[in-house]
Amino acid sequence: MSPVTIDGSTRVYAVFGDPVKQVQTPRLINPLFAAAGHNLVAVPFHVTPASLAQTWGAFRQIDTIAGIGVTVPHKVAAATLCDSLTEAARMVGAVNSIQRRDDGSMHGALFDGAGFVQGLGTCRARLKGAEILLMGAGGAGRAIAHALAAEAPSRIWVLDRDPGSVAFTVDLINRASGVMMAAEAGADAHRATVWINATPMGLRPGDVLPVDPGHLTQDTFVADIASLSRQTELLSRARALGCATNDGNDMLNAQIALIAGFAAGLEAGQPLT
Amino acid sequence: MSPVTIDGSTRVYAVFGDPVKQVQTPRLINPLFAAAGHNLVAVPFHVTPASLAQTWGAFRQIDTIAGIGVTVPHKVAAATLCDSLTEAARMVGAVNSIQRRDDGSMHGALFDGAGFVQGLGTCRARLKGAEILLMGAGGAGRAIAHALAAEAPSRIWVLDRDPGSVAFTVDLINRASGVMMAAEAGADAHRATVWINATPMGLRPGDVLPVDPGHLTQDTFVADIASLSRQTELLSRARALGCATNDGNDMLNAQIALIAGFAAGLEAGQPLT
Structure with missing residues (x-):
């Protein structure tokens, strides 16, 4: 952990979670604040839903x-407490970072999706015109879906065990893109050239993946945000084939830079540099 | 400033003040927490009386x-919010440090007085049997008065422009000591061999001190808490005479160690080592 310094003028970016011990934000973001010369420190607070x-x-x-900053289980409830929301936060109905403005108003943003696409680095260009298979339409999947809609893919196939989540996410993408870009994944969804796993499946041996990884080809680009550990069942299969891959750490680091900028008072989407 | 590290398991000692920029606690106490291996960090919050x-x-x-932790102007109001108080806090009617116990109760302490006497170092022994002149019976003066009562001086003369503050403080000392140790300072109070200035007078050129420093002799022990600056009118006069002296920095450093122990869960009065 990089060190930070605190004096009477230090401002606080408060991170709420239940539990909160696992949050990575303070450890990752405080060095960014310090490097950019901001007297600002992220500090964790164990806040329960009843006391939010x-x-x-x-x-x-x-x-x-x-x-x-809010993490599980506060992302949806906190969105309802904000005075204003970014478009991503409003459409997904969740926030993970809230800026306190000088007038005391609270402006909520959701950087999961932007963090995902920015974390792709040079592979981000693969999204344009691509057929994308999005596995998982929960909170993370919806945020990613919203960001994908702006990357001009040709199609996004949405796969989730819950039909309501699929419908919500398909509609979210189509409203965000303004065209009928998304649909529920059918039996041939594995033909997509970009696979994104936004489910937790594949972290443990024996997990059944939403799509049989036997369908992977070496041209498939595979992103798996399931874990900060860089290895999952899907990633190891993809890497064995020589596929380009991307993992949850890339998303996290890109997101932390966006949260740092927002906490430091920049417009949503501007990373702290 | 010494660096501190923050992760998801870090606990917070929250320092409330209005203003808060000037508070020394985070800068001084965080290195003590780190050195003692506590994952605990002091952080300032600008809290107004209306929102306390x-x-x-x-x-x-x-x-x-x-x-x-509370500083000006919250020390008296915060005492009324505590569930329990140390004897010093109860008798003075103020707190500067509050321990959150595992059951959620808030236990308030006042370390100004203990910090003062412990900050005297080897000069603390000069209090026993001494005649003490205490200048200033405001918040700091009262806290010091309470602590002095336990040091077995022969007399404490209390001097303040406000007769109500004098009466409160004389009574406080006499109740704490169980004997008629204190009285209002008379015209010959300057004969005391220990002078304690707990007023802000003497910080600026032209300030009129409560007692004419022309009465100092080289045997007088002089403590002046007026400032963290180590020089005041009284101290400079005393030092010119070769008197033993003590200043606000000594009190502050002793107090920080006591607050650190309390914040780390020790009994009130146990410094963090």
């Missing part, structure tokens, strides 16, 4: 709070 | 809050 509204109300009154 | 109760209520619900 009260804690939120207290923190928003404190003008040395730069913002609030 | 709400903020307090929210923070006490958060079980990763180790405690709350």
Whole structure:
């Protein structure tokens, strides 16, 4: 962990979670604040769902709070507490970073999707015109779906065990893109040249993947955000074939730079540099 | 400033003030936490009197809050919000450090007085049997008065422009010591061999000191907490005479060690080592 320094003028980016011990944000973001010369520090707070509204109300009154970060299980509830939302946050109905503005208003953003596409690096160009298979239409999948819609793929096939989540996400993509870009994945969805796993399946041996990885070809680009560990069942199969791959760490690091910029007062989407 | 590290398991000692920029606690205490191996960090929050109760209520619900530090103007109001108080806090009617216990209760302490006497170092022994002149019976003066009562001086003369503050402090000392140790300072109070200045007078050129420093002799022991600057009118006069002296920095450093111990869960009065 890189060190940070705190004095009476230090502002706070408060990270709420339940549990909170596992949050990576303080460890990763504080060196970015320090390197950019901001007297700003991310600090974790164990906030339960029952106390979220009260804690939120207290923190928003404190003008040395730069913002609030939220993780599980607060991402949807916190969106309802914000005074304004970015388009991604509004369409997905969730936030993970909230900027406290000088007038005390709380502006919520969701950087999961933007973090995903920015974390792809040079592979981001593979999305344009591609057929994409998106596995998982939960919180992370929806955020990624919204960001994918702006990358001009030809099609996005959405796969999830829950039909309601599929319908929500297909509609989200089509509203965001303005065209009928998305549909529920059919039996031949494995023909997509970009596979994105936004489910937790594949972390443990014996997990059944949403699509048989036997359909992978060496031209498939595979992104798996299932874990910060860089290895999953899907990634190891893809790497064995020589596929280009991308993992949850790339998404996390890209997202942290966006959250750092937002916490430091930049417009949503501007990374701290 | 010494660096600290923050991760998801870090607990918070929240420092409330209005203003808060000037607080020394985070800068001084965080290196003590780190050196003692505690994953605990002091962080400043600008909390106004109007929002103190709400903020307090929210923070006490958060079980990763180790405690709350309060400075001007919250020391008296925060005492009324505590569930229990140390004897010093109860008798003076003020707190500067509050321990959040595992059951969520808030236990308030006041370390100004203990910090003062411990900060005297070897000069502490000069209090026993001495006649002490205490200048200033405001918040700091009262806290020091309470601590002096336990050091077995022969007399404490209390001097303040406000007769109510004098009466409160004389009574405080006499109740704490169980004997008629204290009285209002008379015209010959300058004969005391220990002078303690707990007023802000003497920081600026032209300030009129409560007692004419022309009465100092080289045997007088002089303590002046007026400032963290090590020089005041009284101290410079005393040092010119060759008197033993003590300043606000000594008190502050002793107090920080006591607050650190309390924030780390030790009994009140145990410094963190």
